[in-house]
Amino acid sequence: MVNKFKLYLSQLNLRFSKKENDINIPSQSLSFKSRSFFNSLKYKARYSRRNPAIILGIALLVVFVASILMARTIAGNLFGDDRISPPKAKAQQTLNTVFEFPIRDNEGNVVADVKYEIERASLQDAFIYQGKLAKSVKGRTFLVFDLKITNPYIRGIEINTIDYIRIRRNNEKELLAPEIHNDPVAIQANSTKFTRIGVPINETDQNLVIYVGELRGPKKEVKLNFQ
Structure with missing residues (x-):
């Protein structure tokens, strides 16, 4: 149990x-x-x-x-x-006026003929001069010429572009010379150079005429009729 x-x-x-x-x-x-x-x-x-x-x-x-x-x-x-934007012209006229003048060596012999062409003329209230914007004062404007210069010679040359243009206004006897320029302008051998010259005038000036040619040579007369 x-x-x-x-x-x-x-x-x-x-x-x-x-x-x-x-x-x-x-x-x-x-x-x-x-x-x-x-x-x-x-x-x-x-x-x-x-x-x-x-x-x-x-x-x-x-x-x-x-x-x-x-x-x-x-x-x-x-x-x-x-960059500076180019100013617009108030009026312009296509000219394509051409004349030639000789290049002489040290002995006075002609070695080539430079071609001097005025492509157009324009009226502008502003003008690019040496990379800067020049503005006219009230009552004045710029008469600007676009030039094309060709040097066919085998050597580079320098010329004063303002020596080949004179301006008459208002039927006056006095002639104006361009005051705005980049002279002396260098043109390399066998090349073409584009440049501009200008002169300030009054906005009221009329009967504008330019004379193109060498200082001591004959001149070509061109009347300006801006549109």
Whole structure:
């Protein structure tokens, strides 16, 4: 009888230990899941704390790049092209008046003939002179001539372009000489040079006539009728 009772107690003890083991396994599993859950929460918390810093960094980078692009655009608008635009003529007339004069060597022999052509005449209130814009005063304007000079000689030459044009106005006896020029103009060997000369006149001046030729030679008379 005693032996049966001991056997019964040992069986109960064994069942109880099995139940304990059965309970401990889910407990360990629950503990692992809990740790995983809390670790996930901690990671999200750390990420959420870093996220504003990342957003702020990206925003600052965007602002920096935009400021550089804007600065380049402004600089391009301000300094991209500072060239002077040629002023428009109030009136002009195509002339294509040509005369030739000889080039002489040191012994006085003619070596070539320079071709001096007045392509057109114009009236302008502004004139580009030596790369700068010159403006006329009130009541005055510029009479401007576009020249084309051809040197057929094998050597370069220099000439004073204003020596070959004189201007008469209002049927007066006095002749005007061009005052705005780039003389002496250098024309390289076997080449053509374009240049301009001009003279200030009154806006009320009429009956404009030019005389083209060498100072001591015959002159060609050309009347100006601006349109």
